[in-house]
Amino acid sequence: MKMVFHYPNGSSYTASKQSTTAKQHHETIYGGRGMTLEDELNAANAYYLQIGRAVVHKKPTPIQIVKVDYPARSKAVIREGYFKTPSTTDYNGVYRGWYLDFEAKETKNKASFPLKNFHQHQIDHMRACLVQDGLCFVVMRFAVLHRLFVVPASMVIVAWDNQQNSRKSITLATIIDAGFELTPQLEPTVPYLDGVDWLIKKKVGASSGNKFERN
Amino acid sequence: MKMVFHYPNGSSYTASKQSTTAKQHHETIYGGRGMTLEDELNAANAYYLQIGRAVVHKKPTPIQIVKVDYPARSKAVIREGYFKTPSTTDYNGVYRGWYLDFEAKETKNKASFPLKNFHQHQIDHMRACLVQDGLCFVVMRFAVLHRLFVVPASMVIVAWDNQQNSRKSITLATIIDAGFELTPQLEPTVPYLDGVDWLIKKKVGASSGNKFERN
Numbered sequence: 001m002k003m004v005f006h007y008p009n010g011s012s013y014t015a016s017k018q019s020t021t022a023k024q025h026h027e028t029i030y031g032g033r034g035m036t037l038e039d040e041l042n043a044a045n046a047y048y049l050q051i052g053r054a055v056v057h058k059k060p061t062p063i064q065i066v067k068v069d070y071p072a073r074s075k076a077v078i079r080e081g082y083f084k085t086p087s088t089t090d091y092n093g094v095y096r097g098w099y100l101d102f103e104a105k106e107t108k109n110k111a112s113f114p115l116k117n118f119h120q121h122q123i124d125h126m127r128a129c130l131v132q133d134g135l136c137f138v139v140m141r142f143a144v145l146h147r148l149f150v151v152p153a154s155m156v157i158v159a160w161d162n163q164q165n166s167r168k169s170i171t172l173a174t175i176i177d178a179g180f181e182l183t184p185q186l187e188p189t190v191p192y193l194d195g196v197d198w199l200i201k202k203k204v205g206a207s208s209g210n211k212f213e214r215n
Numbered sequence: 216m217k218m219v220f221h222y223p224n225g226s227s228y229t230a231s232k233q234s235t236t237a238k239q240h241h242e243t244i245y246g247g248r249g250m251t252l253e254d255e256l257n258a259a260n261a262y263y264l265q266i267g268r269a270v271v272h273k274k275p276t277p278i279q280i281v282k283v284d285y286p287a288r289s290k291a292v293i294r295e296g297y298f299k300t301p302s303t304t305d306y307n308g309v310y311r312g313w314y315l316d317f318e319a320k321e322t323k324n325k326a327s328f329p330l331k332n333f334h335q336h337q338i339d340h341m342r343a344c345l346v347q348d349g350l351c352f353v354v355m356r357f358a359v360l361h362r363l364f365v366v367p368a369s370m371v372i373v374a375w376d377n378q379q380n381s382r383k384s385i386t387l388a389t390i391i392d393a394g395f396e397l398t399p400q401l402e403p404t405v406p407y408l409d410g411v412d413w414l415i416k417k418k419v420g421a422s423s424g425n426k427f428e429r430n
Contacts, residue, residue: 052343055343057303059275060276060278060299065278077296078278078296078297078298079295081278083290083291083293086275092307093307094316094348096347097314099314101309129270132269132311133309134309
C-alpha cells in the first residue's frame with residue numbers, strides 16, 4: 001500500500017504529478033492501464049485460448065506486398081507494401097459451437113457513440129454473418145467513462161441504416177438499454193465472453209450452452 | 216470447335232505445343248486452369264458470399280511492420296516488414312450457424328499425402344477449434360491425379376500424432392475412405408461446401424441443416 005497525504009480540501013499532496021486516489025482506484029479496477037482496447041482483447045483471447053474456453057484471433061491487417069528483398073543468410077524483407085482495406089471485421093473465432101465475429105471500438109465521447117467509427121465494409125460483413133447465424137457484436141468502450149459494453153451488431157446496423165434520417169450516433173442510454181455492460185476483471189480485463197453468453201441466451205431463449213447440448 | 220489433325224499413330228499434329236485432346240478435356244472438366252488451389256478457393260468464397268450461401272475469407276498473412284514512410288500527398292508505404300508465422304489456419308468463416316475452419320494443401324504425389332505439408336501451429340489450431348465444436352477440415356488436392364477431397368481435421372491430427380511410430384503420410388486409399396471427394400464444377404470450381412454438408416451430416420447424424428432448425 002502506498003501512502004497518500006491529503007490536504008484538508010481532499011486533493012492529493014502530489015496532485016500535480018499524480019492522479020487522485022479515486023482516479024487511481026478507478027484505473028486499478030479497470031485494469032489494462034496504458035493498454036489499448038485492442039491490446040486488452042488480444043490478451044483476453046490469449047487467456048481464453050490458454051484455458052480452452054474459446055478460440056478467437058485478431059485478423060492480421062491485409063498488406064499489398066509490392067517488393068521483397070531476400071538478403072543472403074537473412075529472412076525476407078518487405079521493402080514496399082501498402083495497407084489494404086479489410087473486407088471483414090477484426091476478430092472472429094469459435095466458442096462452444098458458435099461462430100463469433102466482432103469489432104472493437106472506442107470513443108472519448110460521454111453521451112453517445114459516433115457511427116463514424118464504423119466503416120461500410122464492417123457493416124456489410126456483420127450483416128452477412130448474421131444471415132449465417134453467426135454471433136456478431138461490437139465491444140464498445142466509453143474511454144472517459146470507463147464503461148465497456150457488448151453491443152449486438154443488429155443494433156449498430158439499424159442505427160447505421162437510419163443515419164441519413166436520424167442521428168449519426170447511438171446514445172449511451174440506448175446502449176445501456178440494448179447492450180450488455182461488462183464488469184472488468186483482473187484476467188481477462190475485458191471479459192467479453194460474458195456478453196457473448198448473454199447474446200446466446202437472448203438468441204436461444206434458454207440457458208447459454210453449447211449448441212450440441214441443446215437436443 | 217477447333218480441328219485437331221492426327222497422324223496415324225494418334226499423336227496430335229501440333230503435339231510439341233499442345234496437350235492431347237484427352238488432356239485438354241481433363242483440364243476443361245477440372246476448371247481453374249493455371250489457378251492455384253488458393254486462387255480457386257478465393258473465387259469459391261467470393262461466389263458463396265455473393266449468393267449469400269456462406270461468409271468465408273482467407274486470413275491475411277501476418278506481417279511485422281518495422282518502418283513506414285508517409286510521403287506527402289500519397290498513402291503510407293511500408294519500407295521494412297517481415298513475414299510472421301501465423302497462429303491459425305488460412306481460412307475461416309460461418310455457414311448456416313456452423314464455424315468453419317480449414318487449410319488448403321496440394322501435393323504432386325500420386326499415392327499418399329505427405330504430412331510435411333502441415334505445420335505444428337495448424338495442427339494445434341485445428342485441435343483447439345474441434346474442442347469448441349467448429350467444423351475443421353483440409354481441402355486436399357492431388358494435383359497430378361486431378362482429385363480433390365475434403366478431409367476431416369481429426370484424421371489429419373491422428374496421422375500427425377502417430378507419425379513418429381507410423382508412416383509420415385496419409386495414403387490416398389485412407390483419404391478416399393475417410394474423406395469426401397469433391398466433383399469439380401464450373402462455378403465454383405472447388406465446391407467445398409458439398410464436403411462441409413457431408414461433415415455436418417456425419418456430425419449431427421441427420422440431414423444437413425442450420426443448427427437453429429434442429430430443434
